[in-house]
Amino acid sequence: MSNDDWISRQSRKSLERLLPRMRAKLGPGDDALWETFEGRLNAHWDRLFRLLVQLYGWQYDFFFHLEQIMLMAVSAWGDRPDYLKAVDRDREENPQWFQSEQMTGGVLYVDLFSDKLAGLHEHIPYFKTLGLTYLHLMPLFAVPHGNNDGGYAVSDYRAINPDIGSIEELTALARILHNEGICLALDFVMNHTSDEHMWARQARAGNPDFQEYYLMFDDRGTVDQYQHHLRDIFPDIRRGSFTRDDQTGKWVWTTFNSFQWDLNYANPAVFRVMAEEMFFLANVGVQVLRLDAVAFIWKRMGTSCENLPEAHMLLQAFNALASIVAPSLLFKSEAIVHPDEVVRYIGKDECQLSYNPMLMALLWEALATRKVDLLTHAMRRRNRIDADCAWVNYLRCHDDIGWTFDDADALDLGIDPNGHRRFLNDFYTGNFPGSFATGMPFGYNPDTGDLRISGTLASLAGLEQALREKVPVLIEAAVQRINLLRSIMISAGGIPLIYIGDEWGMLNDYTYLSDPAKATDSRWVHRSRQRWQSRRDLTDPEALEWRFFNEIVKLIALRKQLPAMSNGAMEVIDTENPHLFGYIRAYGGQKLVIVNNFSEFLQTFPGAALNRAASDTRFIDRISGKPIPDGDNLVLGPYQFLWLECIPGSHS
Ligand code: GLC
Ligand code: GLC
Numbered sequence: 001m002s003n004d005d006w007i008s009r010q011s012r013k014s015l016e017r018l019l020p021r022m023r024a025k026l027g028p029g030d031d032a033l034w035e036t037f038e039g040r041l042n043a044h045w046d047r048l049f050r051l052l053v054q055l056y057g058w059q060y061d062f063f064f065h066l067e068q069i070m071l072m073a074v075s076a077w078g079d080r081p082d083y084l085k086a087v088d089r090d091r092e093e094n095p096q097w098f099q100s101e102q103m104t105g106g107v108l109y110v111d112l113f114s115d116k117l118a119g120l121h122e123h124i125p126y127f128k129t130l131g132l133t134y135l136h137l138m139p140l141f142a143v144p145h146g147n148n149d150g151g152y153a154v155s156d157y158r159a160i161n162p163d164i165g166s167i168e169e170l171t172a173l174a175r176i177l178h179n180e181g182i183c184l185a186l187d188f189v190m191n192h193t194s195d196e197h198m199w200a201r202q203a204r205a206g207n208p209d210f211q212e213y214y215l216m217f218d219d220r221g222t223v224d225q226y227q228h229h230l231r232d233i234f235p236d237i238r239r240g241s242f243t244r245d246d247q248t249g250k251w252v253w254t255t256f257n258s259f260q261w262d263l264n265y266a267n268p269a270v271f272r273v274m275a276e277e278m279f280f281l282a283n284v285g286v287q288v289l290r291l292d293a294v295a296f297i298w299k300r301m302g303t304s305c306e307n308l309p310e311a312h313m314l315l316q317a318f319n320a321l322a323s324i325v326a327p328s329l330l331f332k333s334e335a336i337v338h339p340d341e342v343v344r345y346i347g348k349d350e351c352q353l354s355y356n357p358m359l360m361a362l363l364w365e366a367l368a369t370r371k372v373d374l375l376t377h378a379m380r381r382r383n384r385i386d387a388d389c390a391w392v393n394y395l396r397c398h399d400d401i402g403w404t405f406d407d408a409d410a411l412d413l414g415i416d417p418n419g420h421r422r423f424l425n426d427f428y429t430g431n432f433p434g435s436f437a438t439g440m441p442f443g444y445n446p447d448t449g450d451l452r453i454s455g456t457l458a459s460l461a462g463l464e465q466a467l468r469e470k471v472p473v474l475i476e477a478a479v480q481r482i483n484l485l486r487s488i489m490i491s492a493g494g495i496p497l498i499y500i501g502d503e504w505g506m507l508n509d510y511t512y513l514s515d516p517a518k519a520t521d522s523r524w525v526h527r528s529r530q531r532w533q534s535r536r537d538l539t540d541p542e543a544l545e546w547r548f549f550n551e552i553v554k555l556i557a558l559r560k561q562l563p564a565m566s567n568g569a570m571e572v573i574d575t576e577n578p579h580l581f582g583y584i585r586a587y588g589g590q591k592l593v594i595v596n597n598f599s600e601f602l603q604t605f606p607g608a609a610l611n612r613a614a615s616d617t618r619f620i621d622r623i624s625g626k627p628i629p630d631g632d633n634l635v636l637g638p639y640q641f642l643w644l645e646c647i648p649g650s651h652s
Contacts, residue, residue, distance in 0.1 A: 011049040014063070015041070018070050025074040036085075037077050040324045047349065048320035051313050056268040065268035069321070072272055076279035077325045083175065084285060084328070091328035098330065098353070098390055098495065101565035104556050105134035105185070105392065108500035109150075110164050112529045117165030121176050128180065130503060131556040134495065135177060136185035136290060138398060140164050144196045144259060146517040150398060150527060152187070152292065153194035153260045157277040167284065174285025185288035185332070188278055191296050192260040195245075195252075199273075200261050204247045213270050214261045215253035215299065216245070223251045229304050230255075235445035237520055255296050265297055265314055275321055282326040288353065290332045291315065294345060307341045315350050332392060336399070339382045339406060348388040356391040356494060358382060361404045363395065363485055365420075367461065368427045368437070370599040372581040378409045379572045379583075383493075390568045391494030395485050396460075396502060398527055400442040400452035401428070418449075428453040428460055436462030436478065438508060440522035454522040456501065458482055459508040463544075467507075477600055479544065480639035483551050484596055487623075487641045490555045491594050493570030493585065498552070504532040505548040558622060558643070563588030576609040580636065584613055591646040593619070597636040605634040610644075617646040 139151030202210035243258035298310035333351035339358040362375040407417040426432040428439040439455035461481040466474035512524030579599040619628040
């Protein structure tokens with residue numbers, strides 16, 4: 001019997017054995033509930049089983065764990081609220097719903113934005129003015145006091161930080177948002193818990209079952225063997241990936257901060273309890289889960305312990321389980337790694353959505369150099385993903401910017417990759433002569449010279465410096481740069497995600513430096529409590545905040561009128577001008593040629609290049625509403641962008 005026949009047979013047999021036990025878990029009157037569950041089980045069981053066998057089949061008690069996982073899944077399904085079951089059905093019928101040109105995301109910290117969860121719904125009109133259909137709330141769970149890595153050290157996945165609100169409030173908010181056409185996105189901080197999580201406390205107290213939830217070692221020798229191949233994520237805070245726990249005397253694997261204990265996914269009990277936490281969130285009404293730090297979730301001696309095949313299998317197993325219990329739930333991967341590794345997390349059966357860190361980083365690269373060759377080259381080679389999935393395009397998020405591009409792409413263009421990264425770091429920390437940027441260094445590693453960048457969109461794009469120097473032309477240039485980047489975020493293939501604050505041009509906030517829990521982490525410079533009292537400034541439409549706000553509202557509204565903006569595909573074109581980044585968006589019978597000038601000077605887009613992108617057509621620039629004269633070279637102003645709609649066949 002071939003291996004495949006064998007596993008198919010085992011898969012069927014296991015399902016037969018488990019079916020009655022699962023059925024019994026639901027009440028006798030729940031026939032309809034069971035039928036739906038069984039239908040989805042039949043559709044996804046085989047892939048789930050194969051993944052779990054690969055991950056855990058070698059353990060003598062595998063079948064026990066399998067049963068526990070499936071019984072948990074049935075209970076989660078039984079608990080799923082009716083309105084979410086209806087969402088499940090809708091999304092199963094229209095699995096491409098998130099590809100719509102209507103999709104626009106926003107992300108914010110509840111405490112910084114509205115203090116409390118309870119007050120957040122009052123801002124729904126604001127979200128709707130912006131056009132948001134997706135709202136990501138940064139982690140708001142129970143965390144240790146003081147430094148908790150901005151909420152990424154979770155002590156309890158089922159309790160909200162009491163300073164912010166309660167689970168009941170979150171559940172109510174999810175529903176209200178849903179009724180308003182906004183889906184709730186939340187983090188699933190799956191790589192680690194805080195050292196105050198109940199599991200960690202049990203482990204500390206010596207409970208061996210819970211010690212197996214984490215990666216704890218008695219001897220420094222083993223730790224050193226692992227350590228040899230690992231990179232430091234926060235090198236300026238702490239060297240090495242292990243922390244000695246005083247109470248047990250053991251070394252604990254802590255990839256990030258010492259209070260963030262990595263979970264041991266080689267233990268099937270960890271898979272089960274985390275899946276249970278995942279379904280808890282799904283049943284609260286979370287529709288998009290941002291899977292945090294996915295690159296790190298599996299470890300193997302002798303490797304970098306990043307992006308291992310088992311990390312993908314784990315995500316696929318979570319995906320298969322979600323397809324059975326909560327099929328409307330989308331996964332968004334947060335893998336800020338080499339572009340080719342980022343792409344590997346994206347798939348209908350793994351993560352349907354992913355951040356697009358390469359586009360983000362290279363937009364900043366092009367802004368600094370005024371040249372688009374690396375951006376164009378890399379986007380042509382490395383941006384393609386499965387048509388069933390979508391990029392989430394962003395300019396800033398709560399984290400630092402790292403210069404993630406492929407070294408070979410740079411070398412192809414005669415650029416020395418590491419020298420270029422050094423230049424970009426100098427540029428964005430304002431240390432390069434003539435730089436417009438005001439950014440802060442993050443994560444400096446003295447061994448490698450690596451550095452990443454913190455700062456808000458507006459400060460990095462030059463507004464802070466220009467305002468400080470009070471030079472109107474510099475202010476204007478900064479405004480144009482900000483608008484240029486936002487226009488690309490909104491028009492590139494995928495879902496735009498606004499880091500709330502960037503819609504009105506928030507600047508860096510240095511107050512974190514006086515808070516000991518934050519002072520050593522420069523990412524707080526762009527995690528700010530500054531708020532824009534939009535109503536108060538209403539009388540002054542010339543205020544910069546209003547210009548930024550009105551511009552982004554206009555662009556998002558325009559996006560929503562253009563069918564070509566749906567579906568993630570984008571074809572990067574050769575503009576024959578090193579300062580112009582161009583691409584085609586085409587869908588639903590509409591075609592747009594989008595051209596962006598990354599320099600502060602006039603730039604020509606040759607008529608011939610435009611013709612190659614789209615021939616036999618007239619063009620209307622949807623940004624200005626003006627037709628483009630036939631056949632001519634186009635001249636773009638400083639940092640200007642054009643969204644050219646092709647009007648077919650009507651050459652006059
Ligand atoms: C992710 C988060 C980042 C956090 C890290 C550890 O990268 O985006 O903010 O520090 O995970 O949870
Ligand atoms: C990890 C995360 C990345 C983040 C960094 C810490 O590399 O994957 O998102 O930027 O840690 O800030």
